[in-house]
Amino acid sequence: MMKQEQILSIENLSISFRTTAGFVNAIRGVNLTLDKGGTVAIVGESGSGKSVTSKAVMGILDRNAVVNSGSIQFAYPKENGEREECDILSMTKRDLRRQINGKRIAMIFQDPMTSLDPTMTIGKQIMEGMMWHYHTPKDEAYKKALELLGEVGILDAEKRIRNYPHQLSGGMRQRVVIAIALACNPELLICDEPTTALDVTIQAKIIELISRIQRERGISVIYITHDLGVVAKVADYVNVMYAGKIVEKGTANDIYFEPAHPYTWGLLSAMPDLDTTDERLYTIPGSPPNLLHSVKGDAFAPRNQFALGIDSKEEPPMFRISDTHYASTWLLDPRAPKVEMPLELKQRIERMKQEVKNYGR
Structure with a gap:
């Protein structure tokens, strides 16, 4: 029910x-x-x-x-x-x-x-x-x-x-x-x-x-x-999907301002931004897996520069970050080493926050 x-x-x-x-x-x-x-x-x-x-x-x-x-x-x-x-x-x-x-x-x-x-x-x-x-x-x-x-x-x-x-x-x-x-x-x-x-x-x-x-x-x-940019102003909740699974979900603010999954980091980094210092637009390396074959471990691991040893062996559960925010990555396991999102993305998020403060959502 x-x-x-x-x-x-x-x-x-x-x-x-x-x-x-x-x-x-x-x-x-x-x-x-x-x-x-x-x-x-x-x-x-x-x-x-x-x-x-x-x-x-x-x-x-x-x-x-x-x-x-x-x-x-x-x-x-x-x-x-x-x-x-x-x-x-x-x-x-x-x-x-x-x-x-x-x-x-x-x-x-x-x-x-x-x-x-x-x-x-x-x-x-x-x-x-x-x-x-x-x-x-x-x-x-x-x-x-x-x-x-x-x-x-x-x-x-x-x-x-x-x-x-x-x-x-x-x-x-x-x-x-x-x-x-x-x-x-x-x-x-x-x-x-x-x-x-x-x-x-x-x-x-x-x-x-x-x-x-x-x-x-x-x-x-x-x-x-x-396109994450399309839904930035309209969505209450955002579900990030990769290889047939939802790998991160949360409110729009959770996903745009506090992203936790490396794939979400990649999607946000790939959005065009007028103030970026990069000469070329970021792209996530590699290609999605062939789903004709069964996926062992984390499907995103081969494209993830932050992948851990366990990523190739076991699929990560959905870790709870807050009452509204969840992500499926072993980086959120308490035993995992502390990994920060890329600096360029962190700076971009700060610019996004400032823009929201200036103009409202």
Whole structure:
């Protein structure tokens, strides 16, 4: 049973994919919770398991996916106001389509052009979910579609509602995708790299738009991204993922100002910074492990300049740093030698703290 305010609880999730080369162990024991109205970010490099986790929550895993263990509990209010709990992984595809997808949980994908049907007007695509899930009359659905286009900041909605996706800019297409996601008043919105295909000025506007809609509607949001900078101003909690596991989790302040895992140090150091003294942008050395093979010890050890002898033999547990902050690294073991984060990163964090003090979060 989930806590009253929790809307989502993922426990010990493990997922593999059948391939011609064997089983790829993409998700290796993920635990994550999300409170009603809260914002959780999942960050990490490409291939770390972020999108697979989000697809599992949506119930849209690929056919070659095998769920080895775990549960995904989702809670939503019924029409009579009572709280309903379901396990996404135990539901049939048919029930997921009728009760969850688009209706209770909606998703914004990273490339709007692949999310939108090029043969349908954007108006029809916004109306489709309302008419299918709630049997909304066509005239009423059309009127609500116009309102949604206005809500996501598209001007001249009467004209745009008759446009096809190719007639819109990238930023406008992403706004349409957000309108489609909001059409059925979902409780949970999953944003999978929602700004990757957009230029930086449009990125900021899309992030601000999602944040405003979240405040106004009181919905819960999961951000999936490889860019720690994107979620710095919006996330309540941040989960850092590596090789199919969450290796550090905490509040945004915990992760940005008190990072404890060497991988998180690397991600923060790789963020562009105007005041850095380095001539070249930092990159984490090496490559992520091949998850076709079982991982012995700490998956990050081969890329970790601070790795200890035990890292190659035994996987580290999740060490508690505070009530909100946890990290999976042997460096936090009381027996481990004292290791400080790199000086350049420490200086960068001090600049970040000063910036927050000057301008507010």
